[in-house]
Amino acid sequence: MKAVIVKQPGGAEQLTLVDYEQPSPADHELLIEVRAVAINRTDIISRESTSRYSDFDILGVEVAGVVVDGGKNTTIKPGTPVMGLVNGGGYAEYAVMPEDRAIEIPENLTFEQAAAIPEVFLTAYQTLFWHGKLAEQETVLIHAGGSGVGTAAIQLAKQFKQAHILVTAGSEDKLTFAKKLGASVRINYKQQDFAEEVEHATDGHGVDVILDFIGASYFEKNMKSIGVDGRWVLIGILGGTLVEQVNLWDLLSKRVQLIGTLLTPRSDAYKAKLTKEFAERALPLFVNGKLQPIVDKVFSLEDIRYAHERMENNENIGKIIINVKNSGRRADEA
Numbered sequence: 001m002k003a004v005i006v007k008q009p010g011g012a013e014q015l016t017l018v019d020y021e022q023p024s025p026a027d028h029e030l031l032i033e034v035r036a037v038a039i040n041r042t043d044i045i046s047r048e049s050t051s052r053y054s055d056f057d058i059l060g061v062e063v064a065g066v067v068v069d070g071g072k073n074t075t076i077k078p079g080t081p082v083m084g085l086v087n088g089g090g091y092a093e094y095a096v097m098p099e100d101r102a103i104e105i106p107e108n109l110t111f112e113q114a115a116a117i118p119e120v121f122l123t124a125y126q127t128l129f130w131h132g133k134l135a136e137q138e139t140v141l142i143h144a145g146g147s148g149v150g151t152a153a154i155q156l157a158k159q160f161k162q163a164h165i166l167v168t169a170g171s172e173d174k175l176t177f178a179k180k181l182g183a184s185v186r187i188n189y190k191q192q193d194f195a196e197e198v199e200h201a202t203d204g205h206g207v208d209v210i211l212d213f214i215g216a217s218y219f220e221k222n223m224k225s226i227g228v229d230g231r232w233v234l235i236g237i238l239g240g241t242l243v244e245q246v247n248l249w250d251l252l253s254k255r256v257q258l259i260g261t262l263l264t265p266r267s268d269a270y271k272a273k274l275t276k277e278f279a280e281r282a283l284p285l286f287v288n289g290k291l292q293p294i295v296d297k298v299f300s301l302e303d304i305r306y307a308h309e310r311m312e313n314n315e316n317i318g319k320i321i322i323n324v325k326n327s328g329r330r331a332d333e334a
Contacts, residue, residue, distance in 0.1 A: 038148075082102040100268075115322075132249070133207070140207060159197055170190050208231065230254065235262065293319070
């Protein structure tokens with residue numbers, strides 16, 4: 001099969017298309033003919049590092065495709081279109097997926113749209129509801145509002161909790177798009193002090209939940225933006241890892257819950273439980289169009305270098321997708 005490997009840790013030029021041995025499904029696993037795969041920032045981090053999220057030489061943690069075979073004790077039939085999380089190996093024509101993470105693709109979605117769902121919507125779902133405990137009509141501040149997780153989080157917060165949504169982004173195009181998805185307060189962090197804007201928008205009360213992709217460089221302003229009994233969920237460190245000074249009294253006086261979480265390193269059991277709950281609650285909303293997978297741009301497998309560069313340059317709104325094989329069509333349309 002064709003697959004993309006990393007020759008050595010480094011830039012996007014290290015991504016190389018090669019012939020690679022096709023994987024075989026173990027017990028409780030499915031073999032998927034991959035039609036589309038999505039790019040995630042965790043792929044870039046792994047590409048640059050000697051430490052990766054799996055033992056695979058092949059990156060990629062989410063795919064959409066067609067079941068072609070199953071290991072022992074699997075029940076999903078060959079020919080079924082599915083999407084879901086894999087333990088690496090997604091940048092290839094075939095990948096293996098634990099059956100309990102496979103979500104059947106609704107007929108109204110293409111493979112490219114389906115590939116835009118698993119990682120970002122599952123991340124946003126667990127961050128908002130499992131860790132952030134977002135309640136009905138609460139206020140949430142979502143950083144990186146034009147990113148894959150950001151666009152998913154806006155939709156989930158709006159559809160499930162009718163939340164009051166504030167977002168930050170670095171361009172007017174991204175902020176305009178966030179408004180279409182349901183964000184009521186849009187802040188251009190390059191031109192505005194988001195802590196001041198949050199204070200104004202919340203009448204000084206602060207927000208109930210923060211989704212923080214940035215980390216150190218936003219710490220002080222996030223501290224000003226969080227309300228009493230707020231839940232601050234850290235899911236990225238794009239702005240660095242070290243905060244020089246932290247006044248713990250600020251956390252204590254507001255009774256802030258500061259929670260760090262990542263999805264990719266989680267256990268198989270955690271991912272299976274999350275997938276099951278998400279599919280039961282959210283899949284009907286993709287069928288009726290109330291939730292939308294946001295596809296930014298589609299690249300070929302041969303052009304995956306440029307897909308990585310687009311994400312590294314923060315040019316995308318939503319998900320960057322790789323068309324692996326006939327990904328724009330459903331299996332039952334082929």
